[in-house]
Amino acid sequence: MGLDDRDALRVLRDAVDPQNGSYELIRQFYLHWFATDLSARDLFPPDMDKQHAVFAHAISWLLGELIDQRAEEPVAFLAQLGRDHRKYGVTQQNYDTMQDALCTTLRNHLADRWDDRLAEAAHDAVALIIGVMRGAADAEQGPPYCDGTVIEHIRATRDVSVIRLQLDEPLYYHPGQYVTVQVPQWPRRWRYLSPAIPADRGGAIEFHVRSVTGGMVSPAIVGETKPGDRWRLSNPHGGMHVDRDGGDVLMVAGSTGLAPLRTLIMDMTRFGENPRVHLFFGGRFPCDLYDLKTLWQIASNNPWLSVTPVSEYSIDPPWASDYPDVQPPRGLHVRQTGRLPEVVTRYGGWGDRQILICGGPQMVEATKAALIAKGAPAARIQHDPLAS
Ligand SMILES: Cc1cc2nc3c(=O)[nH]c(=O)nc-3n(C[C@H](O)[C@H](O)[C@H](O)COP(=O)(O)OP(=O)(O)OC[C@H]3O[C@@H](n4cnc5c(N)ncnc54)[C@H](O)[C@@H]3O)c2cc1C
Ligand code: HEM
Known part of the structure; x- marks a missing residue:
């Protein structure tokens, strides 16, 4: 019966399902696997909690799809995962040992009911x-x-860096996509970052990184990156896009969430005619609006773009003078004070627009909820996945 045996698959799925408390089984699986294949252990970071969680989630979802006899989405997911896993240096031997370890762990865990x-x-x-x-x-x-070399690191504000690299080979991605990045300060801790310029044939690339309080990798990037550092990039992902025939556009960017939206806007400047784009760019203090000058430059040459700066507080903190002055010449809309969800929805529900929201997970969730509450159709709202 094998893959047609839905009852047996259900037993396996229930065993690995994190909602049923599969933590111990998953932990045992990794222990068993690493005991039989030390080279696999070396591929992972020291702490495995997050990996346990994502693996349990992926395996139980996949088994659920097999139970429902669905193939298209799980096969596409696995194929993408397999291609992506090449960046970790996974070998054929790792796959063999993993297969054995997973089957053995399932057998041990379900020993009292194990049968053919x-x-x-x-x-x-x-x-x-x-x-x-x-x-x-x-x-x-x-x-x-x-791989690429850092050529410039600009401390744009207290917690945001603009980092420019020269890649050894150009990397092709669609405007609005994000990539995975590994930095020398934290080997084996890949993080998602969104390029802030469209793909460049010459291999130039730029990232905007915000140091997240309590975070592991982002404070190291902002605090320690220097020219000459070698970064490793992989796997463009994501489908955030502007449909140039899909009507006018609302973009909402919180802090470095600006990066992919700026890339989309830069890409649109290649065309003579575009849908109108209204961008709200928000930060905590006025000095956090680190890229207003670039936006001002683009808007002054492209009448389809309007930019509204938004800050939660109306005055700058004392440390603002330590960082570059972010005020652009007059030309953008007057800066609004308040949180992005409130400020954006003051203007209405934007229900007739394509809506793209980008930033920290809380800001994205709150802005999306506020727009839907004002009547914007959820289907018209795009954002990236909220976590890696
Ligand atoms: C699709 C995608 C694209 C991204 N693009 C960018 C980008 O262009 N620039 C950029 O600076 N960051 C970007 N991020 C966020 C980035 O990948 C990291 O999650 C972030 O830098 C935190 O990593 P860390 O190792 O410092 O924190 P971790 O050690 O991974 O996390 C520490 C804590 O911070 C929380 N946290 C994680 N991310 C955020 C966040 N963004 N805001 C608030 N709290 C958070 C976590 O839930 C956790 O509790 C993107 C994330 C995704 C999912
Ligand atoms: C030889 C086999 C495999 C090896 C060596 C391997 C290794 C890794 C490593 C090193 C990571 C990154 C961990 C981190 O950044 O913290 C990872 C992530 C992940 N793995 Fe695997 N893996 C293997 C097979 C699988 C299989 C079979 C699945 C599930 C079906 C899977 C699902 C995932 C998922 C969902 C992630 C997180 C997303 C990502 O980073 O791509 N892996 N794996």
Whole structure:
């Protein structure tokens, strides 16, 4: 029966489902795997809690899809995951040992009810999952990652850096996409960052990074990055886009959430005619609006773009004078005071617009909820996934 045995698959899914408290099983699986394959351990960061959670979530979702006999979405997900996993340096041996370790852990965990049907379903499901990942990784011709050298680091505000790199080879991505990045200060801790300029044939790339309080990687990027650092980039993802025939556009950017929206706007400047774009760019203090000058330059040459600066507080803190003056010449809308969700919805529900929201997870959630409450259709709102 194997993959057709839905009852057996259900038992396996329930065992790995984090909602049923699968933490111990997943922990045992990784312990078992690393005991049989030390080279696999080396690929992961020291703390595994987050990995346990994402792996349990992925495996239980995949088994759920198999139970419902759906193939298209899980196969596409696994193929992408397999191609993406090339950047970690996963080997064929790692896949073999993982397959054995997962089947053995399931057998040990379900020992009191293990029978031939469960054994067959477990074997076939794990072989399918790992087989699709491995097959897609093997079939991929392009390089698994792309390295680059930091050439400039500008401390734009107290907690935001603009970092420019020269890549060894150009990296192709669509405007609005994000990439995964590994920095020398934190090897093996990949983070998502959104390029702040469109893909460049010459290999130039720019990122805007905000130091998140209590974060691991972002404070190191803002505090320690220096010219000459070598960064590793991989895997453009995401589908945030402007439909140039889809009507006018509302963009809402909180802090470095500006990066992908700026890239989309820069890309639009290639065209003579565009839908109207209204961008709200928000920060805590006026001095946090670090990129207003660039936006002013673009808006002054492209009448379809309007920019409203927004800050939560109306005056700057004393430390603002330590960083570059962000005030652009007159030409943008008057700066508004308040939080982005409130300020944006003061102007209405924007229901007739394509809406793109980008920034920290709380700001995105709050702005989306406020717009929907004012009548904007959820289907017209785009944002990136809120967590990696
Ligand atoms: C699709 C996508 C694109 C992104 N693009 C950018 C970008 O262009 N520039 C940029 O600066 N960041 C961007 N991020 C956020 C970035 O990937 C990291 O999550 C962020 O820098 C925190 O990493 P860390 O290692 O410092 O914090 P971690 O050690 O991973 O997390 C520490 C704590 O901070 C919280 N946290 C994580 N991210 C945020 C956040 N953005 N705001 C508030 N709290 C947070 C976590 O929930 C956790 O509690 C993007 C994230 C996603 C999902
Ligand atoms: C030989 C096999 C594999 C190896 C060596 C491996 C290794 C890794 C590593 C090193 C990470 C990054 C961890 C981090 O950044 O903290 C990762 C992430 C992840 N892995 Fe795997 N993995 C393997 C197979 C699988 C399989 C079979 C699945 C699920 C079906 C899976 C699902 C995930 C997911 C969802 C993530 C997080 C997203 C991402 O970073 O791509 N992995 N894996």
